Amino acid sequence: MxxxxxxxxxxxxxxxxxxxxxxxxxxxxxxxxxxxxxxxxxxxxxxxxxxxxxxxxxxxxxxxxxxxxxxxARDPVCWSWGAAVPEGRGDDRSAFRAWHAGRCAVCGCRDVRLVEDHDHDTGLIRGLLCRSCNGREPHDDGLFRKYRERPPAQILGILLRYWDPFHGWAQPRAIEPNRLDNHPAYALAARLGERLQADGA
Known part of the structure; x- marks a missing residue:
């Protein structure tokens, strides 16, 4: 043929x-x-x-x-990158990008445009993904489930709020009151909010 x-x-x-x-x-x-x-x-x-x-x-x-x-059967490639935050990179956001070094956190693809993947429950950035992985992430419970359980932001211990050019800073999604105390993602978002308020004071 x-x-x-x-x-x-x-x-x-x-x-x-x-x-x-x-x-x-x-x-x-x-x-x-x-x-x-x-x-x-x-x-x-x-x-x-x-x-x-x-x-x-x-x-x-x-x-x-x-x-x-x-x-x-695979693990996100970012799991093999280590947890050392690059030094001399200024703020957390710059260090976060430097750690990715232009690579997708899931597939490791280089030399492509990366987008910020964020958790809609917390409004916090999880990692940098290529467009292909970012589109598949919400619909996959295998490789991407592993990524969601231990994303780059968690590996590095960095809290970054997602910025949308059309809607501004992402806000934590409303969660039922009886789930707030036991929701680790919400706790992370709350800590980031406290930090931002302290910086602005």
Missing amino acids: DRRRIGGHRPVNPICTATTASGCPCKAQASRWPRGVEGDPQLCGRHLPVDLREIRDAGFAEAERRHVERLA
Whole structure:
């Protein structure tokens, strides 16, 4: 099967091999087919029969399951970076970025734009992630669950409140009164609030 590369990007799907009701070739792009599953019919979604659609979907589901298992077996790469805060970096925020050294805290990818991941319960920054990991973090209970349990901010003992350019400083999310005393994340946010108030006094 010839999957052409265009402009150095990943291969594109071939053109559908079916014909339309009028007898003309269908020029739609063929549906993606899971890697390792035989029998790619090179048909678009409109012409793909139900039985082949089920085979395709089952193949993608199995690939996703194996991917999740591989992620669950890994640890966030930041766990191997040590807990030494870089010296001579000024404030905590600068030291926090210097410790990441341009690397995603989960996958370790370099030379990509990193974003600040924060805990919505506390409003505190957890770590710096690449856009891919930041998008997957809320939906994954394997590798990212480990990251949430011991993020870079906890490794370094640094408390940084998240800043949103549109909404300002992130605030702790309202928590039921009977859970406040036993909620460690809220306690961290409270300590940061006390520090900020003392600095402003």
